[in-house]
Every structure is written in C-alpha cells, then in structure tokens.
Amino acid sequence: MNVAILGFGTVGSSVARILCDLKPDDIRLTHVFNRGVARKRVDWTRKDVVWTEDFEQVLRSDADVIVELVGGLDPAETWVRHILEAGKSVVTGNKKLIAARGIELDQVAHSHGAHLLYGAAVAGGIPVIPGLRQGLAGDRITRIEGILNGTCNFILSQMESGVAFAQVLKEAQRLGYAEADPSEDVDGFDARAKLVILSRIALRAGLKMDAVACRSITQVDAVDFGYARDLGCTIRQIAKAEARQDGHFAMVGPMLVPQRSPLAWSRGTENMVLVTGEYGGDVVFSGHGAGGHPTAVAVVSDLIALAHGSRPVDLPSRAVAISGEFELRHYIRFVVKDTPGIVAEIAGALASERINIDALFQRPGYKKDSLPFVVTVESCAASALRRALDRIAHSGWLAQAPLDLPMLGE
C-alpha cells in the first residue's frame, strides 16, 4: 500500500517516523507534500520518497491512501473531495473538516469505492473512535462526557494547584500547548468539533455545530477551585451530549465534576471520554489526546486497518435538533459588595423561577467590597437559571457578573 502525507508538521513527521521504525506490513511512504517542502525535507525516510509542493502531483501519483494533515476547511475539503473522487482513500486527523463535512465526505468515499478514516480527529492516541465503532456498536449509548481539549485540561488542572489563569496560559503557550490566540481552545470550539464527531458515532446523532452552546473557561477564577474543593469537586472543561426520550442535549464549558468521578482523574494535557450505554454501563477511555506521536499512532493505526482490508463499522446517524437545557444542579458564584438583603434578593430571584437552593457557602478572608460566595441549586433547566440571574443582573451590590457552572453527578 502506497501512502502520501499532506502536511509535514509535527504529526506528519511523526507518522513518517513511525512508518520508518515499525515498518508495518506493506505500507510504503511514497510522497510528502508541504508548502515550501525544501525546508521540511528529512534524511531518515526511504530515499525514493517524492517531496513536493504540488498537490496535483500527489493526486495523480500511485499513492493508494493519502494522509491529510493540513487542517482547517480550505483547501483541505476540496483536496479530500478530489482524492476520494479519484478512488483513493483518506486518513485524516482534521476534526474541523470531519465535524463540518464528515457525513457528506463519507458519502463521496462510499460512492467512489474509497474509505475515509479519522481516528486521529478525536482524542489523538486514545482509540475512542475505533472503540465506539467496533466495540460498542452493540450498545445504545445515551451519554458522552468528555475532556477533549488538552490545553484546557492543562490550564484547569494547574489552576487547581493554585496557579492563576493568566500565568498558566502563558506557561501553556511557552510549552506549545496553547496558541497565541487561545480562543479556539479556551472558548470550547475545539472540544465542540470533537463532541460533534463523537455524537455522530456514539449517539448516531448529527448535531449542527453552531447549535452546541460553548462557554469559556476564562471566567473561572482561583476562588472557584476553593469552593469546588469544599463541595468535593474540581473544575474541568467538559463536552457533554445526551440522548434522552425528550430530545438531544449538548454543551461545552467548564463544569464541576466530583473528585470521585473518573473525569477528575485526568491531569495535565490528558484527554478522557466517558460513554454511558444502556446495556454496558459506563466505559472510560483516557490517555494522551494530542501531540505528534500519540496523534500519529491513530493515523498509522488507520493506515494498518486499511492495509489489512479492515473496514470500520458504518453507523448511520440522523440529523437531530439539540438543546442546551440539561437539567443539572448548578454552582453559582457571586462577587458582591456586602450589604444586607443580598441573599434575600438572590433567593427571591431563584424562587420566582421555582429553583430550589441547595446550600450557601462563604469562605472567610475576603474584603467586604469584593466578597465571593457560592450558592448551589438543585437540578434546574439552564434557561430558568439564566432568567433568574437576569433578574438581579443590574443590582448595585454585584461587584461582577455571577458565574454559574453545571455540576455533574458521580
């Protein structure tokens, strides 16, 4: 099987490296494409590899499978389409492309006798996609809860140890975990693309990307980790989707997770996916979700599957409407200028939406003019809570906008 690589960055060169080292049966690297390919050239691949910056040359070559690691929608989408239409198979780690166009591209592949594999698109070196397709197709999966962005997990697990957000972000950027503009990660868009892909495979549900609400982790403060600890919890960026009798739910954002939940175990840049099946119960996958080598393992595994003539189980999905209206407990952190009557006002606003207060916490040692305290409430719809908080949004005693975080169960 002849293989070409489009995009010779960290992952692309790791793929070439693993193919050189492991020499998996009958897989031969023949072409490497990259813009300005001269500066990418290495001397440790097979001598007859063609290094090129001409996509058409790769398309017309004798490569049977093309590994797309260019990323993004444009020109990746056009290229992948052309490759599949030429009857060649594609292995990609492009989450954006698969989230946005995966269903169409699957059909293009199908109608040209080609295959489209994308095990590397979600959680890199953790075999979540093959595990779901080949190993859990016999269950009815009803829920996905994932830590799908290593950057956010690094930031939040460092904040858990007491480091401030700005400082951790700087550190993450220095280590190459975070981009100069970290919005894609911290605001949840990266995790959302992965959640859309997982929902398609696990829940057989086609979610519209824009319909999945994302909340940023940038609002989370050191004080929230202290309160979370008092509640036996920590804070993680969670991508959550659920199929219920009354519809489909999905959202991405910071949430409180119990210390006893597997989701609290993940440290550093680790990824974790917890799926719940009607018959098999909870299954957890965890490991390194990103980085050159782990992601390359997923790419090479897909190449080996193609070389062995192994086709993934095809699980058709249907488009569904989604809502972010999970019924969950919530943590609400207020920062106030302390005056009498605040709790009464908050309690009144919540009561007007029939939301029950669970508990009220106030850690000592803060100044009266900027006093953080926390209210937890029983399960309620996010919209009801939003309306209740809107009622007090303009109160003079608020030193900053309240932060509400969903609380996951064990």
Place this chain on the structure above:
Amino acid sequence: MNVAILGFGTVGSSVARILCDLKPDDIRLTHVFNRGVARKRVDWTRKDVVWTEDFEQVLRSDADVIVELVGGLDPAETWVRHILEAGKSVVTGNKKLIAARGIELDQVAHSHGAHLLYGAAVAGGIPVIPGLRQGLAGDRITRIEGILNGTCNFILSQMESGVAFAQVLKEAQRLGYAEADPSEDVDGFDARAKLVILSRIALRAGLKMDAVACRSITQVDAVDFGYARDLGCTIRQIAKAEARQDGHFAMVGPMLVPQRSPLAWSRGTENMVLVTGEYGGDVVFSGHGAGGHPTAVAVVSDLIALAHGSRPVDLPSRAVAISGEFELRHYIRFVVKDTPGIVAEIAGALASERINIDALFQRPGYKKDSLPFVVTVESCAASALRRALDRIAHSGWLAQAPLDLPMLGE
C-alpha cells in the same frame, strides 16, 4: 445475517435481549441451543426461533454466525472447530478457549473463509480488544497492566474499606460474583487467560499459559491495606506483561498500586486495562468487565462488525519465552514473635542477595507474639528476593510466612 446462540445462560439471554431491543440491521436470531432447552425457552424472542438441544442441527442450519457461550475447552473447542470448518463464523466470549487454542482456531477460520471474533473474552463491555486491534496497531505496545478479574477487584476494594477476606468472599458468593470454589478467580487463573489473550494482540507475543506465574490474593490481610495506605498505595490483583530488550515478562497476583495510579481508581467489580505504547504513551480503558449485559454488548458488537463486513486487523504474534523476573520494588510483610535481632537477620538475608532496604514500617497496637511489620526494598528480581526470604524461612521468630508483593510505579 442469521445468528445462532450456543448456551442460553446469563450472557446468551442478554445477547438475545439486545438483538430484540436494538434490532441491529440484518441480524436475525434463528437458533438457540442449550442442554435441557425447554426450561430455557422465553417468549420474547422472534416466534420462529428454533430451540434445540441438538448441536448438529445448529451446525447444519442456515445460521451464518454462531455465538459460542458454552465456555470451557470441551466440547466448545470441537464445536467451534466444526463450525469454522463448515465456513460459518464464530463469535465467542470463551477466554479459556481463546487463550489456549486461539492461534490454531484463527488459522482454521482463515483457511475456511470464516471469521473468529472474541471481543467478549477479555473485560466484557470494555472495548479493549477492538481498541487494540483497530486503534493501537500503529504503536509498539511494551506493557500491559490490567485489572481483569472483577471478583478479585470486588474483594480487594471491599477489604480496602476494612472488611475481612472471608466475609467479603461470602458476600461476593451471595451476590453471584464468586463461584462456590473461588480458586479460578482468587488464585489468578481467570486473569491469566485474559492476560495471555491481551499479550497476543498488544505485544504480539504468544505466551504459554502455564509459564505465567500466578499468586493468590488469599494471603493478603487487612493489615496489608493499612500499610499500603501508609505507603500511598492500595492493593489490587494485577495481570502484568511487558516486552523489553532483554525478554518478555508476565505475572498475575496481588500488587501494591499507588493511589495516584489509574489502577487504584477501579472500584467494585470494574475492570481496567492500562497499556503503554512507545509512541502514544499510556492509554487506559475501564468499565464493567463482566455481567450478562456488558459481555453481551461485546458479543453483539462483534456480530454487527461481521454484518457490516468489517474484518478485524490481523496482528500476527510469535511464541516467546517468558519470565516472572520483573525488576520491581517490593513490599514484604512479616508477622513475628518479637525478639531482639530480627531486623538484623532480615537485613542480612537481603544484603546477601544485594537487595537494598528502602524503608521499615511498624504500626502500633499489635501483640508482641504476633507483630506485623513491613520492609520495602528497592527494585530487585523476584528470584533474588525469593532466595533472601528462603534464608530466613525457618527462623523461629516467624509467626507466619512473610508476604511479598511487587510495588508498581505511578
């Protein structure tokens, strides 16, 4: 695709139940075989299912795939052989059969154009086998550490909360987790069969079952959990195999695992598998390893894969010699009749094998004539430790034989 089930016990009836509920595309249950089938008959399957106690009838039927849930080697082996020779595929959860005869049976399947799938043979509802085959074939896996026996995990995690072995065992038997004769579980033979299967797929190493040393969990005492906690650890039955430059290593038995290791997270009857790859690092799979429904999920997933024409990635293994000589730290618990000079004797025995003592612990509150204390030693070969302990095996001050447990790293 027509499916017959051999063996209509807990798992068999769960398979039928899931096929009835999910109605996965084109999969039709046509035959159920069981001895004394009349008492097994249920009224919720398709009306035209043939209930039979005649294996030959199933073999000659129009079933395309036969699910073997009879268990054990005899007659399962003969039956599976006949089915594959008839060109029909087999899906099985029979770990004993696959551990002992899997390689031969794979060849029989191959030479008759049939398939043999056994995702249910290891860790039931956790897709470890598909995850390894389809998702990690692109890595070089060097180590497996697994909690592969739910009964032992239940017993040890209950003992961790302070319940005595005999009492937990009785409880496990009452709940149906443990057999009247628990040896297969507690002495490690069940986990060993699973380790042999995983090693074949992950390490591509064919281990001889009898060559894998098993140690029983029955020697572990309440006091060991106390000392383990002092060391930041707990105790689990671990099935461990490793491929190193200097050979292959494998063993099964109770070991100390750090509280911070994923292996310590598993509770109750949960299973967990941690594999370490040269490129992808650590990957953890966990969930329900046994029980009717989770195991049936693995069986039905294999059926769906066959129905979709998806073939598993075929990873050839080679027979290897193995050793139990892991170089690991060890925990050694002595129970002694306290007299002067004991520590000197122990230290001398260890020094004679060039084993370095790491620390010595003694919890207060025990009687002088039956005093437990613990010595931890730096990494050493199991055989050297065995020789050192043999030197003092007949000492008059030993109230019982010392217990040594390997200590795993984080």
